Amino acid sequence: MRGSRVQAVVNELQGEKIDIVNWSEDPAIVVANALSPAEVLRVNVDQQNKKLDVILTEENLSKAIGRRGQNVRLATKLLNYEINIMTDQEDSERRQIDFKEKTENLIKNLELDETLGQLLVAEGFSNIDEIKDTTEEQLSKIEGIENDTAKELIDRAKEYYAKDQEEISKKIKDLGLENDLINHEGLTLGMLVTLGEQKILKLSDFADLASDELTGSYDELKGEKIKIRGYLEDFALSKTEADELIMSARKKIYKD
Numbered sequence: 001m002r003g004s005r006v007q008a009v010v011n012e013l014q015g016e017k018i019d020i021v022n023w024s025e026d027p028a029i030v031v032a033n034a035l036s037p038a039e040v041l042r043v044n045v046d047q048q049n050k051k052l053d054v055i056l057t058e059e060n061l062s063k064a065i066g067r068r069g070q071n072v073r074l075a076t077k078l079l080n081y082e083i084n085i086m087t088d089q090e091d092s093e094r095r096q097i098d099f100k101e102k103t104e105n106l107i108k109n110l111e112l113d114e115t116l117g118q119l120l121v122a123e124g125f126s127n128i129d130e131i132k133d134t135t136e137e138q139l140s141k142i143e144g145i146e147n148d149t150a151k152e153l154i155d156r157a158k159e160y161y162a163k164d165q166e167e168i169s170k171k172i173k174d175l176g177l178e179n180d181l182i183n184h185e186g187l188t189l190g191m192l193v194t195l196g197e198q199k200i201l202k203l204s205d206f207a208d209l210a211s212d213e214l215t216g217s218y219d220e221l222k223g224e225k226i227k228i229r230g231y232l233e234d235f236a237l238s239k240t241e242a243d244e245l246i247m248s249a250r251k252k253i254y255k256d
Helices: 004-012 027-034 057-065 067-079 090-110 114-122 128-132 136-140 147-175 189-197 203-207 211-215 239-253
Strands: 040-044 052-056 080-086 217-221 224-228
Touching: 027 067, 040 128, 052 057, 052 090, 057 067, 057 080, 067 080, 090 128, 090 147, 114 136, 114 224, 128 147, 136 147, 136 217, 147 189, 147 217, 189 217
Parallel strands: 052 080
Antiparallel strands: 040 052, 217 224
8 A cells, every 4th residue: 555565675775766567478568568658659579589679759769768778778687688769760761771671682682673572572571591492382372473483583592592502611611610510510501601700610619608609698887788799699599599509519529
């Protein structure tokens, strides 16, 4: 009654302020509650990369961020998600840029006209791999794409993929990666190139890493949360997957 339970805790903590947030299994709901009284328009959740994009109006921006970014920092700790605060306009502009980049990638590498490239991206095909792995039947369901066009698209995607893999394999060789790391199960060719560029060339080098070095982490400097990029952060590697990759490498290296 009248906040007596909370007040008792506040007194024990010598006046420390306490926020009570309604919990939910859905991180989008939790972050909206945590950033109250700012009114959130929508939340884009990336569970794999543990990221949340919180979209709100310009008028609610300062409320959500809080003094010196305090609200966002506290919500980040509460959820263990990276939180990006943006206005509706910024989100719209970002989506347009993302759409344009994906379209240009398909146009350039599959030699498509702009209309077909835009159509594929609008239908959810955001990269060449997705086209390579789809079927003629699925593609031909899209209005404006005939069976012959669908087959040609898949053939071009497979041809591009094969050529790309060949170039990546050559780069791995040029970087000097040793076979024990190249053959380590779970590492893709793209991951191997990235590791090689960071001078991680042997399985023993990889085994000495911590999972945070692969996936990225946060540190605090003078009260500010600092993002530290991971070597394989761009590959959407989860912490569990990173732990498994490193532990299996350690078992091979230290089995004796």
